[in-house]
Amino acid sequence: MLDYDLIIIGGGVGGTAIGAILASKGFKTLLIEKNKFIGGRCSSYEKEGFKIDIGVHTFGRTSRGPHGKILNMIGMEDAIDWVLCRNPGPRWFYQGKFWKFPRELKELIPNSDFSSLMKLFRDSMKMKNLEEFERKSVKDLLSQYTDNNLVHSFVDIISLLYFVVPYYQTSASEFVRCLSSLSADFSMGYPKGGCEAIPLSYAQGIEKFGGNILTGQSVKKIIVENEKVQGIELDNGKFISSKFVISNAGIRETVNIMIDRKFFEGNYLTKVDNLKYSxxxxxxxxxxxxxxxxxxxxxxxxxxxxxxxxxxxxxxxxxxxxxxxxxxxxxxxxxxxxxxxxxxxxxxxxxxxxxxxxxxxxxxxxxxxxxxxxxxxxxxxxxxxxxxxxxxxxxxGKEASVIGISQITKQTGNDRPSPVLPIEGLYLVGGDAGGWGIGTELAAKSAIECSEIILAKYQKRKYS
Ligand SMILES: Cc1cc2nc3c(=O)[nH]c(=O)nc-3n(C[C@H](O)[C@H](O)[C@H](O)COP(=O)(O)OP(=O)(O)OC[C@H]3O[C@@H](n4cnc5c(N)ncnc54)[C@H](O)[C@@H]3O)c2cc1C
Known part of the structure; x- marks a missing residue:
C-alpha cells in the first residue's frame, strides 16, 4: 500500500493551495517544505514586535481572485481577513508630488493621449480573443493607442510591478487579463497577519482535511520507474511512496535535479532550458x-x-x-x-x-x-x-526570481509550461507552470488549474 496518494514538494502559495484543494477532495496528502516555515516567497518573519514580509506584497484581487476562490473551494471563506487599499487608495509619487493615477495623469499629458490611455483601459475590459495578443508585447499594444513618453513610462512601471519584466517584453494578453480583472474586481488589498496569512490558511486547510505537513525536510529525488512516479526520497535517504508527486520547487529544479534529464525527450528539455525567469x-x-x-x-x-x-x-x-x-x-x-x-x-x-x-x-x-x-x-x-x-x-531557488517563469511573450497562455509533466503522476504547480495573474495570484491560479486536471483524470470520493 502506498504511503500517500499525493506528495507535494514545497510549501509556497502554489504547493499549499493545491494541497488544500486536493486534501479537501479526499486525497491522502503530504506536503514537504525544506525551510522550517511555510510560504516560500510569500512568508514573513518577526523582529522586535514587527511582523515583516520577506518580499514586498500587495494583493491585486484579494477575496475576488484565485485566493478567494480557493478558500471557497475548501469551505474556509473567512480564513483570511482582507483589508482593502482604500481611504486612502494607492498613490503614485512623481516629480515630488503624490498623484492618483491614472486619473490625474490628465494634468500632465495632452488630452488626446489621456483619452487614448483610457480607451486602452476600456478596450482591455472587452477584449475577448486574447490569443492574438499572446505573442505581442504590451509596448506593441500601447503604441496602437499613444506614443506619449510619460504614458509609456507609466505603463512600463505597471508592467514591472505586475510581472517584474519591462513592458516591451511582457505579453500583451497577460497584461490585459491582469489589468481588466483588477479593474473589474476593484479589491486590491492585504491580509491581516501579513502576507504569510495566505499560505498559512492553505496549510491549515491541508491539515483540516487530514493531510500532513513536514517542514525542515528537503526532497532530494523524485523516484520514477517504468515511466511512472513512485514517490520521493528525502535528503536523509528516506523513501516515501505516493501515486502523484506535485512539485512547487520550480521547473528546472524538478526536471534537472530531482528527476534526471534522461527521463525527458530532447524537445521538452530544450524548452525547459530556454525558459526565462522574471x-x-x-x-x-x-x-x-x-x-x-x-x-x-x-x-x-x-x-x-x-x-x-x-x-x-x-x-x-x-x-x-x-x-x-x-x-x-x-x-x-x-x-x-x-x-x-x-x-x-x-x-x-x-x-x-x-x-x-x-x-x-x-x-x-x-x-x-x-x-x-x-x-x-x-x-x-x-x-x-x-x-x-x-x-x-x-x-x-528559481534563480532568485520574484515571480517564477516570466510572463513575457511566448511564455504565457498556451505557451506557458504545462502543469502536466511528461511522466505519469508528475505535476508542477506555482509560478513556473500554468495559470495567469500577478505573483501569488498566478501561483494560486496554477494550483486551481492543476487540481482540475488531476481531478478530471482521477475522480476521488468527496471528503465528508
Ligand atoms: C520581493 C517580492 C515582491 C513580491 N510582490 C508581490 C506582490 O506584490 N503581489 C503578489 O501577489 N506577489 C508578489 N510576489 C510574488 C509572490 O510572492 C510569488 O509569485 C509566489 O509567492 C510564488 O509562489 P510559488 O507557489 O511559485 O512558490 P515559491 O514561493 O517559489 O515556493 C516554493 C517552495 O518550495 C520549497 N522547495 C524548493 N525545493 C524544495 C525541496 N527540494 N524540498 C522541499 N521544498 C522545496 C521552497 O523552500 C519554497 O518554500 C513578490 C515576491 C517577491 C520576492
Whole structure:
C-alpha cells in the first residue's frame, strides 16, 4: 500500500493551495517544505514586535481572485481577513508630488493621449480573443493607442510591478487579463497577519482535511520507474511512496535535479532550458519610531526610456533615482508593528547577476529615494532590514526570481509550461507552470488549474 496518494514538494502559495484543494477532495496528502516555515516567497518573519514580509506584497484581487476562490473551494471563506487599499487608495509619487493615477495623469499629458490611455483601459475590459495578443508585447499594444513618453513610462512601471519584466517584453494578453480583472474586481488589498496569512490558511486547510505537513525536510529525488512516479526520497535517504508527486520547487529544479534529464525527450528539455525567469528584487524593511504616512501603498516612478533603463539595470548600472513599490503593512493591520510604530516596506526590481557587486550602492540609492518620498523617514528610523536576490535564492531557488517563469511573450497562455509533466503522476504547480495573474495570484491560479486536471483524470470520493 502506498504511503500517500499525493506528495507535494514545497510549501509556497502554489504547493499549499493545491494541497488544500486536493486534501479537501479526499486525497491522502503530504506536503514537504525544506525551510522550517511555510510560504516560500510569500512568508514573513518577526523582529522586535514587527511582523515583516520577506518580499514586498500587495494583493491585486484579494477575496475576488484565485485566493478567494480557493478558500471557497475548501469551505474556509473567512480564513483570511482582507483589508482593502482604500481611504486612502494607492498613490503614485512623481516629480515630488503624490498623484492618483491614472486619473490625474490628465494634468500632465495632452488630452488626446489621456483619452487614448483610457480607451486602452476600456478596450482591455472587452477584449475577448486574447490569443492574438499572446505573442505581442504590451509596448506593441500601447503604441496602437499613444506614443506619449510619460504614458509609456507609466505603463512600463505597471508592467514591472505586475510581472517584474519591462513592458516591451511582457505579453500583451497577460497584461490585459491582469489589468481588466483588477479593474473589474476593484479589491486590491492585504491580509491581516501579513502576507504569510495566505499560505498559512492553505496549510491549515491541508491539515483540516487530514493531510500532513513536514517542514525542515528537503526532497532530494523524485523516484520514477517504468515511466511512472513512485514517490520521493528525502535528503536523509528516506523513501516515501505516493501515486502523484506535485512539485512547487520550480521547473528546472524538478526536471534537472530531482528527476534526471534522461527521463525527458530532447524537445521538452530544450524548452525547459530556454525558459526565462522574471528578474529579482531588493527590499528594504523599514521600522519607524512613529507613523510618517497614512498611505497604504505608494509607487514612485520617473519619466524614463524603458528599453535603455532596463538594459542599463541589467548591465549593472544603479539608477540615482530608484523606482520603488512601497506598501505600508501596518496601515492595513496595526498589529504588524508595535503600538505607535510603523512598518514600511520598499522594493525594487534588480538583476540577480551583478547585484552583489553593486549591493551598497543599490541600498544607498534606494534609501535616498525613499527619503525623498518621505522626508520624515530618517528622523524616525529605528532600523531597517534588507533582502537581496541572494536571500531569495536561498529561500526558494528559481534563480532568485520574484515571480517564477516570466510572463513575457511566448511564455504565457498556451505557451506557458504545462502543469502536466511528461511522466505519469508528475505535476508542477506555482509560478513556473500554468495559470495567469500577478505573483501569488498566478501561483494560486496554477494550483486551481492543476487540481482540475488531476481531478478530471482521477475522480476521488468527496471528503465528508
Ligand atoms: C520581493 C517580492 C515582491 C513580491 N510582490 C508581490 C506582490 O506584490 N503581489 C503578489 O501577489 N506577489 C508578489 N510576489 C510574488 C509572490 O510572492 C510569488 O509569485 C509566489 O509567492 C510564488 O509562489 P510559488 O507557489 O511559485 O512558490 P515559491 O514561493 O517559489 O515556493 C516554493 C517552495 O518550495 C520549497 N522547495 C524548493 N525545493 C524544495 C525541496 N527540494 N524540498 C522541499 N521544498 C522545496 C521552497 O523552500 C519554497 O518554500 C513578490 C515576491 C517577491 C520576492
Amino acid at each position: 528578474i529579482s528584487a531588493l527590499t528594504l524593511k523599514v521600522a519607524l519610531k512613529k507613523p510618517i504616512t497614512d498611505f497604504k501603498l505608494v509607487t514612485s516612478f520617473s519619466l524614463h526610456e524603458p528599453e535603455a533603463s532596463f538594459n542599463s539595470l541589467i548591465n549593472g548600472k544603479v539608477p540615482e533615482e530608484v523606482s520603488l513599490f512601497i506598501p505600508i503593512p501596518s496601515n492595513y493591520d496595526s498589529n504588524l508593528a508595535p503600538k505607535g510604530k510603523q512598518l514600511l516596506i520598499a522594493g525594487t526590481a534588480v538583476p540577480q547577476e551583478n547585484f552583489e557587486k553593486n549591493r551598497e550602492k543599490w541600498i544607498k540609492n534606494s534609501l535616498k529615494s525613499l527619503e525623498t518620498i518621505f522626508p520624515d523617514l530618517s528622523d524616525n528610523l529605528l532600523w531597517y532590514d534588507v533582502s537581496t536576490p541572494r536571500d531569495l535564492d536561498k529561500l526558494g
